[in-house]
Amino acid sequence: MSLWVDKHRPRSLDQLHYHHALSARLKALAASGDFPHMLFYGPSGAGKKTRIAGTLLELFGKGVEKLKIDQRVFLTPTKRKLDVNIVQSNFHIEITPSEVGNYDRVVIQEILKEIAQTQQVDLSAKQKFKLVVIHEADSLTRDAQAALRRTMEKYMTNMRLILCANSTSKLIAPIRSRCLLMRVAAPSEEEMRAVLDYVGKREGFAIPDDTARLIAQDANGNVRKALLVLEALKMQNTDLSSSALSIAKPDWETYCHKVADMIIQEQSPARVMEVRAKLYELLSHCIPPSVVIKTIAEKVVDQVDDALKADIMHWAAIYEARMRVGNKKIFHLEAWVVKVMSLYKHFFLGFDMDAGFDDF
């Protein structure tokens, strides 16, 4: 028995619930036989992968659903071995090169060349080319992206690429200019409720209006999250009446909120140490530090005076950027916490906040 998210995932472009114009466009492209490289981008849970799968089905027919998982070994120039998982069918191949971190260039070069040099052997195939789907394309290193540039042009006859990314900001311009960009926006609240209603109907129950609204608001455009929440709620109480209902936040989120409360309550070195222990706890549970800083900042901002809000977000942005460049995440998290505490205290003691952040 699978999760509802997977069970009711639309299999073809026709079954999709929203962005019909986009679906029609994809369908037309797949039918035209002249298929470009594509770049799907949009927030997570908006349905990028579902659309890619739908497009593949449209292009190659049922054959793409017969997947096999392969583990391949690559050798870096320094003779280190890399294991990469590859999902493939007869017609396409899916890779997540960012799994191997800095060595993603090797994977890209090897796999793409290998695929590009062999033609489609299956004579019954609908298309002459093979497709390579690259997930998390925005976390490819610069080197790997540079390696893609010329390959995309050179091997156009045998191969097409579909890139899937959260944002185009981290992709270099030459790649963007070689792809047809497909923006997959998050669904609006009504569209989300339509999806929820559909799943409810398929499972044989009706969702009260209030509950549906609550779930849609909580998910903030992320359909995957909404469906997971819906399933969890259904498990907890079967009638889904909204009076007794509350959406359980994930543990890390409540934990982050606790940290935010601690920062507001007291500003002292001792409190910094306590916060630090909590931050370590969060990091050791593999919560990405940028998510941590964002969640805490949002929560802190809700509780402070208007005059402080802009500054707190400003420093959150600054320290988050430094965190990416730097090496040790906890330093920057702590620095931000201390900064916020000092801002807060200064504000209440009525000191003039002149140091450094007012004079850009």
Added chain:
Amino acid sequence: MSFFQPQATKAAQKQSAIDPQHQPWVEKYRPKTIDDVSAQEHTVAVLRKTLTSSNLPHMLFYGPPGTGKTSTILALARQLFGPDNFRSRVLELNASDERGISIVREKIKNFARQTPRAQAVASDGKTYPCPPYKIIILDEADSMTQDAQAALRRIMELYARITRFCLVCNYVTRIIEPLASRCSKFRFKPLDPSATSARLAQIAAAENVPLSPGTAAALVATSHGDLRRAITYLQSAARLATSVAPPAPITPRDVQEIAGVVPDDVVVGFAGALGIEPLGTGGGDGMDVDVDAGGKATGFDGVRKKAKAIIREGYSASQIIAQLHDYVVAHPTLTARQKARCAMVFAEADKALCDGADEELWILEVGLRAHKAIASDS
């Protein structure tokens, strides 16, 4: 001449083994001779001399993407050697090939060392100058490591008699000085709008794509002098337009969507939340219009709401910032000081995004700081 014609058509057939219908137009319409290269008159004039004099210096081509650097050198090599000698005389390496120091020491050195083979008889009946040297094209040379570049230095001098190098790069500053000084430099400038639209019109005519002046203008505006990008967009737009049942004409809106450009109303809406009044509210009395009176929430919550909406719609942060920048800089009622402060915010945000910072935080940050800058002395 009639004697040669059958052979010529055979050669042409062999080339079209790749289905031309599925070929990207960028490749299909790559200039065949250097005279076809758009809008780089100076470089072309210099190179045309080499065709007659059969003397060629080492060369360094630099300039922004899509200005015809690779096309020029490939066309030149083809004109010098002809299709038959091309393979044995030209080595093309780019960033998708392994190009560490070991490759420089082995592959490049080996190729550079070979004495050029005797000229094969051209099968298509034309005569080519076929000068007695080989050409090594190092495409995207700015992504070569410093060490690999250093290893090239001596090789370039040692085999200068029989081998010419052509380095192609975007950023000339990434090429180490000793290499740069061994080459004669050619700067490729971004294409001006008229050259771009002329070329686009030519391709559109060849592909039977109706191209309205508005669409051409949109293509030129979104491509910023990058001809490859303009052609790719044109092809994508043509694909979309012809794939629906009655082929629809290409609209400027299609081009913008393909280019990933954020619609103007989103940018104006975001700018409105920052306290920048829309351009349309009347020139002279625009100052009197109170933005808050329009019912829009400004201040922290307003900006935050807008930023969240932008992220939800999936627009890219760098694109938003670039367009917001254009909007602010061209805005008639903002003071120079306000504009300067905003520009500083945009610059910092761009750097942060380049480093891979979180998009939502930085859109919010740009919004808040620009809001502050605009509120500070208006």
